[in-house]
Amino acid sequence: MEHNSTVFTAVYSPDGKQIVTASDDRTARLWDAESGRPMAIFGExxxxxxxxxxxxxxxEILTASLDGTAAIYRIRFDEILSWAKRSQPVERGK
Known part of the structure; x- marks a missing residue:
């Protein structure tokens, strides 16, 4: 479940327990910071x-993509990992 292309961003969660990555492979992924174990893949x-x-x-995790969208994923760690995605087009500055 590793990225299969360049990773652009890797950020620790506020509590330091997870890491989120953004990649050229068109996904964002959530990782357990201590074990390095993958926890979730967000969107293609x-x-x-x-x-x-x-x-x-x-x-929540916010992602930005070159397809012009930003997505917010709501994370729940108290049960099996689940999320809800809201994606909106992002207008480019004029």
Whole structure:
């Protein structure tokens, strides 16, 4: 479940227990920071996922992709990992 292309971003969660990565392989992935074990794959975008980061409370992950979308994934660690995705087009500056 490793990335199969360049990783653009790797960020620790606020509590340091997880890492989120964004990759040229069109996915973002969540990892257990202590074991390095993969926990989840977020979306298969049309283009590269160039950035990913945690919210301040660590319960959401925001991703940005070259397909012009940003997505928010709500994470639940108290049961089997689940998420809800809301994706919106991002308007480029004029």
């Amino acid at each position: 975008n049309m283009w590269q996922v160039t950035d990913a980061n945690f919210s301040r409370n660590g319960r």
